[in-house]
Amino acid sequence: MVKVNCAALPDNLLESEMFGYVKGAFTGADRDKPGRFQEADGGTIFLDEIGDMPVALQAKLLRVLEDKEFYPLGGRRVVKVDVRIISATNRGLCDMVKEKTFREDLYYRLNVMRLSIPALAERRSDLPLLISHIMKRLAIARKLEALKITGPAMEILLNHDYPGNVREMENILEHAAIICRGEEIAPRHLPLYLQKDEKREPSPETCAPTLEKSMDDHEKSAISGALENCRGNRGKAARLLGMDRSTLWRKMKKHGIAGD
Incomplete structure (x- = not known):
């Protein structure tokens, strides 16, 4: 093409x-x-x-x-x-x-065959999958075994509206990958405009349960979305999510997701 x-x-x-x-x-x-x-x-x-x-x-x-x-x-x-x-x-x-x-x-x-793709802001359940895919690609490009994101940084990424859609997400993650220099990507590694709410960061004791629940919700949504996209094939869904089948099965059990 x-x-x-x-x-x-x-x-x-x-x-x-x-x-x-x-x-x-x-x-x-x-x-x-x-x-x-x-x-x-x-x-x-x-x-x-x-x-x-x-x-x-x-x-x-x-x-x-x-x-x-x-x-x-x-x-x-x-x-x-x-x-x-x-x-x-x-x-x-x-x-x-x-x-x-x-x-x-x-x-x-x-306008013979038209496909309308909703903005990322309307596809919240896709965000974890997209972030994971882009992170793997960046890790390969930078010859790293893996790039990891801290919980607080992931929370910021999952709550952003992405008016620039996938291109904006790619730029944000590439910026963070360059700044973090092989460390886990933390909020301080993200572009400044994403850090604007960090000055009012609550105490760890206050935010930890909320963050854990939010991450669990997003993980459950990502797994359900992957299984749906792969028509219930756990092997394909596990590869899409970047985990082995036993890990996927354990997480499905944790979140109460039915599987064949």
């Missing part, structure tokens, strides 16, 4: 990145360069943040969808492609259509 982030490039470069250019199309174009659509010919192209695509370029994309052809930047010879297009955005395209900042015809041409 060929990927293009429509928000990552200036408007004047996005067209040449997507559709390529011919020699002499602009200063410095000393050779022909195929674009991402030509690279994806016969396959799939993923257009991320399509809501940030300039209106002028949307017309060119519409032609690719309808006629399966386009002109490279500066070119006079049409290029034909057969490409499946997958697009994504976190912007409200319906509102953009009304505001004339996104073409209505392109919107309906793209």
